[in-house]
Amino acid sequence: MSHRELDDMLGKGWRKPAFVKNPLLRWGLMLGFFAYLIAAYMTIEVDWGRVYEGLDRGWAFVVAFTSPDFVSRWSDIWSGLVESIVMTVAASVVGILISIPIGLGAARNIAPLPVYVICRGIVAISRALQEIIVAILLVAIFGFGPLAGFLTLSFATIGFLSKLLAEDIESMDKVQAEAIKASGARWMQWINYGVQPQVMPRLVGLSMYRIDINFRESAILGLVGAGGIGATLNTAFDRYEYDTAAAILLLIIGIVMALEYLSGIIRARVQ
């Protein structure tokens, strides 16, 4: 800052520098934002009378959380929950196994260009399509039941895990891999001793995280008929059995918390 500027600023109060430096851009963004907000507010139709009516039911649901009913629909809840867990386990195993070769193929420093393009294409498709949409298509093709859910979750796991694994391989330390190569290792040995030890901790951590996500997703696949606890939950909402619905939600939250705690311990051990 030159002296001239400092002299100009003396005697004036200090002001916080703005987050967006360019004033034209700043005011333009703000103006556009408010214009959008007004437009959005004008076009949303909210039936406030209906909302007001619903407050009682909302309160009934909040009250239901204090006295969840695990007992009267326990057999339905149990079978749905087991199906969700089974789908999660099977899909995570298959998804992780498939995503490792695809992840290797999608890393530019390991794979030749044609393999790289194919694997990146698979990752892009898997990431762009949403689980529930994939589930709808697979249910139409394979029929109702947990098989469609299992395939959906496996497919989604591939996109997630392969992308992050490939990025991790691309940013690995080249020196170690070259040292293994210089000792005359074959390709498999090179991957096994040069690459794998570097990416293993992150792979384990990401896999644990994905198991967590898969369980959460398995809870909604039932809405479109792909098996799991979602179908039971949907029925409970349709019949206004809030206490049963609260019980199912509490079970889901509990299992997710347990999984998160477990994955925290495992990640701390491998890293």
Place this chain on the structure above:
Amino acid sequence: MPVLEREGGQVWRRRTNGQNLARWFGWLLGVAVFVYCWQIISASTTWFFVWDAPRIADDIWTRATPPRWEYITQLGRPIWDTLNIATLGTIIALFLAVPVAFLAARNTTPSALIIRPIALLIIVATRSINSLIWALLLIAIIGPGVFAGVIAIAIRSIGFCAKLLYEAIEEIDQTQVEAITATGASRWQVMAYGIVPQILPAFAGIAVFRWDINIRESTVLGLVGAGGIGLQLSASLNVLAWPQVSLILIVILAAVVISEWVSAKVRGAII
């Protein structure tokens, strides 16, 4: 160091016999669990449908192509609704997530014993339940429509935004906060001039990141009746209008790709 005695000399090995045995049992257990899970899935699958799947998939493909392009004139409003659900939901979520994040961060929470666990519980509970389930619940309470979608997205996003934000708050540079405190600033002034400027870039990044995810999620909220383009998708699926379904899927894909591009650009400009 584990070694193997062979022909009088010692050969290096990676693990001792006991470790090998333990790992072998671990793998055996894992494979057994996976086979058991697969059996359950297989038992509740109608295999006839699966063997028939290639023919069905081919049939659906011929029905779905070419997409019914003229239907796009009816998709303008649903796309606008989807955008509104994602944007308004994100804005509401950010307003609610900021106080929760400040209460959950170890260095800003007023009481680590009582208030912090409550804030963490809010984060876990809202994060572990999918927005589709929140939408189901809200539809039962306040009736179907865009408003239920907005609130569902907002509730689902609180946990996500608050978690990332409180981690950012815990990582701030404490010396700047101390410098502001040393000038005699009040608690709120410390917040405004010491903490907020440090987390503002992270906040903007989180906002755009979550907006991108919310665009994805809001495209399918209509499946349960919460407004947006999912309503058209479910209506077309119900009447088996496959050419319309394929057009809607293309539009959803385009929306997802564009939102991801916008979010990547904005985050690139901030960081």
